[in-house]
Amino acid sequence: MALGDAILACLTERPMTGYELAKTFDSSIGFFWKADHQQIYRELSKLRDRGHIQGREVVQSGKPNKLVYTLTPEGRTALRHWAARPSTPASTKDDLLVRLHALDSIDIEPLRTDLMARLEHHRDRHANYERILKKRFPDGTAEGRLDLGNLLLLRLGARHEQMVADFCEEALEALSAMSGKATVVPLEDGKREKG
Amino acid sequence: MALGDAILACLTERPMTGYELAKTFDSSIGFFWKADHQQIYRELSKLRDRGHIQGREVVQSGKPNKLVYTLTPEGRTALRHWAARPSTPASTKDDLLVRLHALDSIDIEPLRTDLMARLEHHRDRHANYERILKKRFPDGTAEGRLDLGNLLLLRLGARHEQMVADFCEEALEALSAMSGKATVVPLEDGKREKG
DNA sequence: CCGTTATTTACCGTAACAGGAAAAAGTCGG
DNA sequence: CCGACTTTTTCCTGTTACGGTAAATAACGG
Structure with a gap:
């Protein structure tokens, strides 16, 4: 509901x-x-x-x-x-986070490509938010209540996408820095496991 | 799945x-x-x-x-x-955002109390993240791959909570600034509507 | 003629969420 | 000693959401 x-x-x-x-x-x-x-x-x-x-x-x-x-x-x-009624804080439920939680049991290469795709995705969305913001609220202020709600919404959306994009970049950098001292070599299809 | x-x-x-x-x-x-x-x-x-x-x-x-x-x-x-497999960017699905989208059709007072509750909630969570970060990663660096994943996770979580908390504060301020020129008086139980 | 756009509806299944209940065995407070 | 709580698993009944496939109808563009 x-x-x-x-x-x-x-x-x-x-x-x-x-x-x-x-x-x-x-x-x-x-x-x-x-x-x-x-x-x-x-x-x-x-x-x-x-x-x-x-x-x-x-x-x-x-x-x-x-x-x-x-x-x-x-x-x-x-x-x-x-x-x-009081709102229920929603949980994120992002696959990416689960993968990070099991980072040492998964292959890094697909993760990297995924992170890059996500980076692009969130940047696109951020740009989209900014575009709408500039168009609908050029001076950054809202008149009526409806406008205020939408302005706040757009701002939150923009910031969120910006943050996630930054996170993806940071994760990619950290993975690069780490890949020098790789502990596990990526395998073909799970013929060997490191356990 | x-x-x-x-x-x-x-x-x-x-x-x-x-x-x-x-x-x-x-x-x-x-x-x-x-x-x-x-x-x-x-x-x-x-x-x-x-x-x-x-x-x-x-x-x-x-x-x-x-x-x-x-x-x-x-x-x-x-x-x-x-x-x-490529991850699917999850959608937020937060009740609060839906309410902001319909800001001029809902009562502001319950929204304010809700925003205040949420502000506290997200601040708590932020503090919690920071606490764990300080305990597990005092110098802000990770050793193994598992640690790196968890470090990134915690950082993202902390930033996210911080951001949402800031947003709540901002929304509250904006609502206060707006409530001076209130357009609709809150009603008891929908006996009158402004349409 | 074929594909696309506009518009609604039908069916299939599974996954997820919500909540209530019951077992069974111990431990702890009063 | 009774009641409450912890530990641990299981079963129940719902609703809500998610996902795909597909069919009607009828114009318009190529």
């Missing part, structure tokens, strides 16, 4: 169809929340059953008819109640 | 029982990965069925017998193969 609330949160901005929501979850809110269209459509059905949203069919020519979903007053209330 | 690998990663350090693993997931690796004992026991059964770990019963007097699990060569290979 959290994806549903994320969808409600999106619908506060404007009514949307499942298709639009799927795209939203691919850009703005999707920066920190992934969900594919199936998840979204399934969740939308549930929300409708609960009476939190209301679908209005819009007949289209040339395209399949679309279902525009709007928040109902019950939905707004539900969202506010959800938002009034 | 990720919790299983996290467990394998833990078992590279030393053989452990499910009970010990549960406690480990409550401290070291649990800093970025949450799992309760039931999840762990279930996963252990699966891993045993797959032949990735091997259980050895240790008869105890005074306490129930325990099952010490050891990595099998197959398990080590599986871990290495898993670690050689």
Whole structure:
């Protein structure tokens, strides 16, 4: 019960169809929340059953008819109640961290390439955040409450990506410094283990 | 299929029982990965069925017998193969961020208390990381590969917590600055909505 | 005609999360 | 001695999420 609330949160901005929501979850809110269209459509059905949203069919020519979903007053209330409950700090659950935890039992080469890919990935995202920040908040201040929320969000996102990117760089450097005194030679396919 | 690998990663350090693993997931690796004992026991059964770990019963007097699990060569290979696959960047999925995204549709007061709680939480965790860092790596350098992994991990954790704590502070300040020109008065129970 | 875009829906499975309960044997406080 | 707690494993029932495959429908571009 959290994806549903994320969808409600999106619908506060404007009514949307499942298709639009799927795209939203691919850009703005999707920066920190992934969900594919199936998840979204399934969740939308549930929300409708609960009476939190209301679908209005819009007949289209040339395209399949679309279902525009709007928040109902019950939905707004539900969202506010959800938002009034203490939030649960999410755990990271990043594969990379698990790998670092078992660093001496895995092969370094794939790890390096992975770190490099991740470095690029996080740099891209950082640049993206900065780009949006400059476009939407050129002077770094927000007017309304909605704007403030989004500004804070973008700033956090930017900083996070920056930090992770820096971390990847640092990890790569540390691995390079260490690889001089390598303890285990990478093997082909686990024919030998060092135990 | 990720919790299983996290467990394998833990078992590279030393053989452990499910009970010990549960406690480990409550401290070291649990800093970025949450799992309760039931999840762990279930996963252990699966891993045993797959032949990735091997259980050895240790008869105890005074306490129930325990099952010490050891990595099998197959398990080590599986871990290495898993670690050689590109990692998937995890998405944040933090309730707080969703709330910020819908900032103008929710009540600020509970959000403030939540932010304050989170601030404390992240500060605590940061202090904890720093404490462990000072204890395990007083001079900030690592010897072996295992140590390097853990050092990097701790540093990332510390920085992350620091950053989120700063963010909470900033958000609180911004909310205070904004609350002067409040647009919506907080309501009791959604009897009125501003739409 | 084929592929793409727009739009929704259906089914399959597994993985993860949440919580409640029960065993069994000891230890410790009152 | 009773009750509470620790240690250790297991079973239960749910919901939520994740992942893939695929099918309808209908225009538009090549």
